[in-house]
Amino acid sequence: MKLLILQEKLKQGLNIVERISSKSLTLPILNNILISTEKNFLNLAATDLEIGINWWVLTKIEKEGKITIPSRLFSNFINLLPNKKINLEVKDNSLFIECENYKTQIKGLSAEEFPIIPKITHGDTISIEISSFCKSLNQIADIAVPSTTRPEISGIYFLFQKNLITIAATDSFRLGEKKIFLKSNSPLEKEYSLILPQKTAKELINIFNEKQGELKMHFSPNQVMFEYPMEETPHAQIQVVSRLIEGEYPNYQEIIPKKCTTQLILNKDEFLNQVKTASLFSGKINEVKIKANPEEKNIEIFSQSSEIGEYQSSVSAKTKGEPLEISFNHRFLLDGLLSIKTPEIIFELNQESGPGVLKAMGDDTYIYVVMPIKAS
Amino acid sequence: MKLLILQEKLKQGLNIVERISSKSLTLPILNNILISTEKNFLNLAATDLEIGINWWVLTKIEKEGKITIPSRLFSNFINLLPNKKINLEVKDNSLFIECENYKTQIKGLSAEEFPIIPKITHGDTISIEISSFCKSLNQIADIAVPSTTRPEISGIYFLFQKNLITIAATDSFRLGEKKIFLKSNSPLEKEYSLILPQKTAKELINIFNEKQGELKMHFSPNQVMFEYPMEETPHAQIQVVSRLIEGEYPNYQEIIPKKCTTQLILNKDEFLNQVKTASLFSGKINEVKIKANPEEKNIEIFSQSSEIGEYQSSVSAKTKGEPLEISFNHRFLLDGLLSIKTPEIIFELNQESGPGVLKAMGDDTYIYVVMPIKAS
Numbered sequence: 001m002k003l004l005i006l007q008e009k010l011k012q013g014l015n016i017v018e019r020i021s022s023k024s025l026t027l028p029i030l031n032n033i034l035i036s037t038e039k040n041f042l043n044l045a046a047t048d049l050e051i052g053i054n055w056w057v058l059t060k061i062e063k064e065g066k067i068t069i070p071s072r073l074f075s076n077f078i079n080l081l082p083n084k085k086i087n088l089e090v091k092d093n094s095l096f097i098e099c100e101n102y103k104t105q106i107k108g109l110s111a112e113e114f115p116i117i118p119k120i121t122h123g124d125t126i127s128i129e130i131s132s133f134c135k136s137l138n139q140i141a142d143i144a145v146p147s148t149t150r151p152e153i154s155g156i157y158f159l160f161q162k163n164l165i166t167i168a169a170t171d172s173f174r175l176g177e178k179k180i181f182l183k184s185n186s187p188l189e190k191e192y193s194l195i196l197p198q199k200t201a202k203e204l205i206n207i208f209n210e211k212q213g214e215l216k217m218h219f220s221p222n223q224v225m226f227e228y229p230m231e232e233t234p235h236a237q238i239q240v241v242s243r244l245i246e247g248e249y250p251n252y253q254e255i256i257p258k259k260c261t262t263q264l265i266l267n268k269d270e271f272l273n274q275v276k277t278a279s280l281f282s283g284k285i286n287e288v289k290i291k292a293n294p295e296e297k298n299i300e301i302f303s304q305s306s307e308i309g310e311y312q313s314s315v316s317a318k319t320k321g322e323p324l325e326i327s328f329n330h331r332f333l334l335d336g337l338l339s340i341k342t343p344e345i346i347f348e349l350n351q352e353s354g355p356g357v358l359k360a361m362g363d364d365t366y367i368y369v370v371m372p373i374k375a376s
Numbered sequence: 377m378k379l380l381i382l383q384e385k386l387k388q389g390l391n392i393v394e395r396i397s398s399k400s401l402t403l404p405i406l407n408n409i410l411i412s413t414e415k416n417f418l419n420l421a422a423t424d425l426e427i428g429i430n431w432w433v434l435t436k437i438e439k440e441g442k443i444t445i446p447s448r449l450f451s452n453f454i455n456l457l458p459n460k461k462i463n464l465e466v467k468d469n470s471l472f473i474e475c476e477n478y479k480t481q482i483k484g485l486s487a488e489e490f491p492i493i494p495k496i497t498h499g500d501t502i503s504i505e506i507s508s509f510c511k512s513l514n515q516i517a518d519i520a521v522p523s524t525t526r527p528e529i530s531g532i533y534f535l536f537q538k539n540l541i542t543i544a545a546t547d548s549f550r551l552g553e554k555k556i557f558l559k560s561n562s563p564l565e566k567e568y569s570l571i572l573p574q575k576t577a578k579e580l581i582n583i584f585n586e587k588q589g590e591l592k593m594h595f596s597p598n599q600v601m602f603e604y605p606m607e608e609t610p611h612a613q614i615q616v617v618s619r620l621i622e623g624e625y626p627n628y629q630e631i632i633p634k635k636c637t638t639q640l641i642l643n644k645d646e647f648l649n650q651v652k653t654a655s656l657f658s659g660k661i662n663e664v665k666i667k668a669n670p671e672e673k674n675i676e677i678f679s680q681s682s683e684i685g686e687y688q689s690s691v692s693a694k695t696k697g698e699p700l701e702i703s704f705n706h707r708f709l710l711d712g713l714l715s716i717k718t719p720e721i722i723f724e725l726n727q728e729s730g731p732g733v734l735k736a737m738g739d740d741t742y743i744y745v746v747m748p749i750k751a752s
Contacts, residue, residue, distance in 0.1 A: 081653070280456075315477070
């Protein structure tokens with residue numbers, strides 16, 4: 001292999017694939033990045049056996065070939081080079097790198113040992129606008145938790161129905177659900193549902209967050225592939241393939257309350273700040289109590305711990321329905337508030353033991369359901 | 377105790393004293409902050425028994441008194457309040473805090489149990505310009521390392537001679553020395569030398585880094601006190617008292633080479649970047665080799681590791697004296713380069729086993745001496 005590439009371009013690719021390489025003691029090659037040529041393209045690839053990432057760039061290939069080298073070292077090294085032409089050449093199982101007055105060689109492992117990253121070449125495909133996809137996933141991805149007894153809820157649930165995508169996640173204490181309406185003219189013929197590993201969801205956000213345009217999603221029974229097109233050429237620039245989590249996602253719809261007994265409309269930042277402040281006094285069970293009385297123009301927030309002291313504050317609110325005292329874990333309440341970006345929120349409550357629902361004011365596409373701490 | 381204070385002011389004071397409070401299991405009161413009144417001033421104090429900090433602010437005292445409360449909690453809480461008037465009141469061993477629609481009480485411990493923070497009321501005093509003091513200390517403070525066998529070198533050495541202060545630190549692999557010339561008209565009558573704990577040096581930088589004006593330094597045999605005056609009043613705003621490290625500081629002057637066999641003049645950023653890049657290939661002993669030949673207009677940098685690979689680069693340099701190959705620990709070289717702020721540096725070398733000296737071009741007040749890795 002022998003080729004020329006600009007430092008800036010190589011750096012971009014490395015920053016995308018490098019994060020996936022894992023420190024694996026049993027399979028050291030997973031710590032490496034696969035560097036290979038494909039016609040006029042340089043290809044970088046990395047995998048942790050759950051997720052595989054391929055990145056391509058059009059460049060000047062003088063001689064085809066391939067090698068794998070330690071990804072962290074390669075990425076750190078390239079990041080420190082000046083933005084000039086870099087000469088990459090494979091000789092004697094090493095990668096020789098020359099750039100201006102820098103000259104190095106990095107020992108590699110044979111490309112033959114690198115695991116094959118699967119591609120999905122047929123089956124249904126949809127197109128999603130990237131920024132809305134990343135924003136939506138961002139609202140949901142952190143809610144899932146690793147669970148060995150219930151592996152389904154350690155992933156993010158996706159349901160595809162014609163031109164509607166529903167994304168949901170829960171850790172059994174709270175649940176988030178987001179709907180994305182596709183503008184695309186080619187709705188899916190049949191319904192698909194899948195459970196995406198949380199790690200894949202977070203990597204997708206990382207990789208595509210700043211990108212513009214459309215992301216293509218390819219379906220297969222056990223895997224899903226996300227593809228980002230390359231400008232000016234028909235070739236993809238980035239492909240992310242992920243295994244899916246097997247199993248049936250819980251029927252979470254039945255947890256979402258269809259009505260409420262008390263409704264609060266609150267300024268999000270004020271409420272958020274008071275919950276945060278109350279959390280300092282909430283003791284070991286993280287309990288923050290909310291007292292709402294529709295006759296008042298505000299709600300009260302309480303917390304206390306026998307060791308620390310007592311907290312009380314109030315925030316102005318539009319209140320409808322029955323008076324109520326209800327307690328929440330402040331962490332779950334804060335996560336929900338932080339996932340909403342509008343200045344005003346709607347907080348719907350269902351007596352002291354029913355789930356609460358947070359919604360963004362004027363946005364029906366997102367809900368956050370949070371279970372209360374039941375009075376003992 | 378009962379008083380009124382603006383949130384912004386209280387926050388400023390807490391951010392200064394709070395850091396000193398330590399999580400002490402044997403003496404839980406050290407985790408607390410002492411809040412007390414002194415005539416028209418509110419006083420906050422914290423200590424870890426090595427360093428003590430006092431902070432005062434002029435405010436409206438309705439009733440004198442004092443209490444100690446957990447410092448982290450108090451500081452976190454005050455930071456989250458709006459910038460409005462805060463009412464502080466001590467009742468039943470608790471501090472009651474009211475601010476707008478917030479109302480809390482924090483359980484305290486008796487102020488009588490709080491250790492007394494000593495004050496130095498007589499003895500010699502000098503005035504130092506704060507920004508030059510903090511910048512100088514910043515160049516030196518990180519070099520010291522905790523040492524149980526040689527406690528002296530775990531501190532920062534200060535020598536006061538008339539209107540010259542010399543600050544030095546070493547970890548026996550490298551040494552930094554900085555000279556500060558005082559503009560003050562009241563030079564000290566006699567010489568003082570002392571060893572300041574590294575933690576105190578770092579706290580001084582933290583507290584005073586952004587401040588303007590003069591810092592007063594008071595001497596006593598076992599302690600030193602730094603005092604920052606309060607605007608408009610004769611009272612101090614901040615007092616930091618620190619114990620000193622006992623013992624005799626090593627006569628480090630004899631390590632500093634008086635001449636050199638090879639002199640290099642280098643662009644700091646270029647050299648720094650290449651040492652950083654070389655460090656990626658330097659293996660377990662952190663060795664980076666420099667090859668200088670006065671006939672060339674550059675120096676070469678090498679590193680290698682049997683596991684990783686090989687590195688080589690060159691950086692343009694003005695070279696005088698003998699040709700030379702010398703190896704350094706890249707961490708020590710990088711620390712030295714990072715402590716110099718000028719665009720050009722002078723690197724003086726003394727054959728392959730003598731110490732190297734880094735200097736800022738055009739600044740004789742600072743030197744950084746670094747021991748080479750001797751060829752085995």
